[in-house]
Amino acid sequence: MKERLVLVGNGMAGVRTLEELLKVAPDKYDITVFGSEPYGNYNRIMLSPLLAGEKSIDDIMLNDADWYRDNQITLYKGLEVTEIDRANRRVVARDGTTAAYDRLLLATGSNPFMIPVPGRDKDGVIAFRDIHDVYSMLQAAEDYRKAVVIGGGLLGLEAANGLMKQGMDVTVVHLLDSLMERQLDKPASALLKASLEKRGLRFLMEAATEEIIGNGRARGVRFKDGSEIAADLVVMGVGIVPNTALARQAGLHCERGIVVNDVMQTFDPRIYAVGECAQHRGIAYGLVAPLFEQGKVAANQLAGLGYASYKGSVTSTKLKVTGIDLFSAGEFNEAEGDEVISLQDPAAGTYKKLVISNNRIKGAVLYGDTIDGSWYFQLMREGTRIADFRKTILFGQHDLGDAGHGDETRVMSLSDNAEICGCNGVCKGDIVNAIAKHGLFTLEDVRAHTKASSSCGSCTGLVEALLSSTVGEGYDASLNKKPLCKCTEYSHDELIAGIRKHALKSIPAVREFFEWKTPDGCAACRPALNYYLLAYWPGEYVDDAQSRFINERAHGNIQKDGTYSVIPRIFGGETSARQLMDLGRIAEKWDVPTVKFTGGQRIDMLGLEKDQLPGIWGDLTAAGFVSGHAYGKALRTVKTCVGSEWCRFGTQDSTRLGIELEQLTWGSWMPHKFKLAVSGCPRNCAEATIKDFGVVCVDSGYELHIGGNGGIKVRVTDLLTKVETEEQVMEYCGAFTQLYREEAHYLERTAPWVERVGLSYVKEKILHDAAGRKALYERFLYSQQFAQIDPWKARAEGSEAHEFTPLKIAG
Amino acid sequence: MILKQPVGALSPARLINYEAPTYRAGDGAPTTQMMKSDTMNNWTEIAKLEDIPRLGSRVLKTDTMNIALFRTSSDEVFAIRDECPHKKGPLSQGIVHGTSVTCPLHNWKIDLASGEALGPDEGCTNTFATRVENGRVFLALSRNEAAA
Secondary structure (H helix, E strand, O other): OOEEEEEEOOOHHHHHHHHHHHHHOOOOEEEEEEOOOOOOEEOHHHHHHHHOOOOOHHHHEEEOHHHHHHOOEEEEOOOOEEEEEOOOOEEEEOOOOEEEOOEEEEOOOEEEOOOOOOOOOOEOEEEOOOHHHHHHHHHHHHHOOEEEEEOOOHHHHHHHHHHHHOOOEEEEEOOOOOOOOOOOOHHHHHHHHHHHHHHOOEEEOOOOEEEEEOOOEOOEEEEOOOOEEEOOEEEEOOOEEEOOHHHHHOOOOEOOOEEEOOOOEOOOOOEEEOHHHEEEOOEOOOOOHHHHHHHHHHHHHHOOOOOOOOOOOOOEEEOOOOOOOEEEEEOOOOOOOOEEEEEEEHHHOEEEEEEEEOOEEEEEEEEOOOOOHHHHHHHHHHOOOOHHHHHHHHHOHHHHOOOOOHHHHOHHHOOOOOEEEOOOOEEHHHHHHHHHHHOOOOHHHHHHHHOOOOOOOOOHHHHHHHHHHHHHHHOOHHHHOOEOOOOOOOEHHHHHHHHHHOOOOOHHHHHHHOOOOOOOOOOOHHHHHHHHHHHHOOOOOOOOHHHOOHHHHHOOEEOOOOOEEEOEOOHHHOOOHHHHHHHHHHHHHOOOOEEEEOOOOOEEEEEEOHHHHHHHHHHHHHOOOOEOOOOOOEEEEEEEOOHHHOOOOOOOOHHHHHHHHHHHHOOOEOOOOEEEEEEOOOOOOOOHHHOOEEEEEEOOEEEEEEOOEOOOOOEOOEEEEEEOOHHHHHHHHHHHHHHHHHHOOOOOOHHHHHHHHOHHHHHHHHOOOHHHHHHHHHHHHHHHHHHOOOHHHHHHOOOOHHHHOOEOOOO | OOOOOOOOOOOOEOHHHOOOOOOOHHHOOOOHHHHHHHHHEEEEEEEEHHHOOOOEEEEEEEOOOEEEEEEOOOOOEEEEEOOOOOOOOOHHHOEEEOOEEEOOOOOOEEEOOOOEEOOOOOOEOOEEOEEEEOOEEEEEEEHHHHHO
16 A cells, blocks of 8 residues: 655745655555645746736645646645545544645745734735735735835835836835845845836835724724824835745644655654755755755655765745846855955946855846856855956856857847747747746756756856746756756766776676666766776776767767768878778768868768778778767867968977877777877967867977867867977866866866866876876876777777677577 | 568668568457557568567668667657667767667667657657567568658
């Protein structure tokens, strides 16, 4: 028999927990849900747009009746649970309905805080908490004219804005002297106030409410100083208190909220609590983002998996008032000893401030231009050292080397048909609609439903910005704390460390040690693990062909029609008449449909059927060619200019140096593709400063540049150092390559890797630690022994034949 | 049995000409699916199980289409038309995990048993019944499907 799970509270936190639970243990429980509101589960954070008339009630529903039916969940709508009978393990509802449980999940949310002043129970005094409140406000907006909102925080301002949009004359009353003091510092608060005043809101600051006056219905508000203001509608928007009444009645330990431990369990081990009603490590969260993390943990525990735990959330805030961009996170008011970087342009309505301590972001306030909010938040959460880009940090992430998207990154000003994801042709409107229609909250959700940001990833920032502006504070970037894939909870770094520390030497061993959730892994984790194992255990780990993406398994680039391309290696891009004639002859023999030069100075033969590959490779091998690895996460090409041998400006023999570098590095597998170039003088004809490792020859030696790339997001290299001899070039190149191979995440190119770890870190490892550099170089040379075996020759001679041969009918 | 031998790697097997099923009653207790298949399909021996790499695939070229045969980690064999419902990518070239395959072109995930796209994507490709017996893989092709 199935166990019985009862959920009290049909809101976002509880239902999200059920969704997570159904994902991991769909058949474990018979589930019963009690909700006191007469609606299905709706998106509470969308109440502001609902009030403002920007959304309809259908837009904000998250789970309809079908969802409950499909998942065989019994739902009691509009039925309040009044008692938990812990001794008999059942709950009792107002009408006498009972439900027995083996596990009970409390997600009773919170109640609005009604300030205890006389008159607060009069007609026309309401809170801003649920759909019913929104309807009351909409009704009042039709019948009355004057509204007073008590509370100048997030909640109050959103209510005030909505009422104003509905045509009411609104005054916001705030006890303190600046708005949203828990989220904003004074300058940002002043900008916000000015902007809201321009829209027509009025403010009474430092006003303490004493009484709500009127006979039967509210007529006005009187303050402590004796002054009065007229009002037909009074909205209390001062805050919320966790709804613990039911839990207290049942004798569960409560403080401000229902106290839970790190697995969301209350003091009764059969009872869990999530969401705004729960208090974890002293904090009862009032924002929606942490609820999702809590839900995940509770679901994991309820499913009996028992490995997830909740460590608390770092939250950020956005105000959901259309046209006002505002972001805040962390400790935005500087303490003694903190540093502040700020930018103020009052005329343009922009204000940015970062509070820095020990070269790490402690807090951020952004007003007017919040596009980089999620980036700052990420830097803050991950404790990234910002020393390397401190000078330009306020100009935003795109200033770190984005090629010319510039102001286009201001997503909110874009029209609905503006293309966000160029790879998959997804427009802003598609994304916003999908977020609203399917109730999406995470980047992964948006990727799955729209394909936006799921290919090259260059629009990830834009999609995140759309998410955060569409769902407001419901979007929590920390949900993207990147586990490698859906098969595991662990991140790249955790896995890399584990593989080394515990000497895990096969994919099954890694999966077992880290308790993989799927038997075989998936198309994302298998190639990553295969790479990590290959990189750390050269000579020991046996490559798993079935964990390679097809290009690396078939040693050619798959094309849109299922044919392959073949690019032989031409070291340093220097060829000969003999080589060219050989290539011409071979291309003709195999009737190659298209022959062209690549961007990396190689020759590409396109349109070969898979079963032709071993044949053409045999001919190429016989002519002395090896694989160009143009298909792999591997060393691609070393591009060169002609250098001092011919060029009148050349300072060094760049072509020969390029050939030697390619001979050193070819065949090595990398986290991502890896390109080199050598230019013979600072005119830089080989474009060495947009390569992963670039050498620019100068009269006195060689400049070494790292972390550049063309492509999606052009990034110019950082200068690593200047060296004097070719031997040093080889050593530094090998050491840098090895550092990247050992430490970068799979599918992370050097450019984002250098940005993530910081140039100073790379310098520390390569420049300042001579012994470490030599050790890295040694390890690179060692691993090259096993890597520089031409895959084409082996396959031309018959290895892996099954890969290239179609089946025949047996017997 | 009128089996015509294919003459080389590149020659398509002429499956539509096959008349008699290779499945015989003595081959083992037929499952419901096999019974159903038998009434309209030809069971054709395609390969030895060991010919298909675990978590890998092989392609069978027929007159009308390519059919991809997949072997899972638990040695189940599935056969589906080698065409992703999205942009006709060759599914046989994808990475196999569980009972699904990820298309190499744009990462659609296709369920091997039903041929349907998984997750939010929508689309479906043809499937063919298979059975494995004593390390031999048999494929059921209806003449209609093979000729379609």
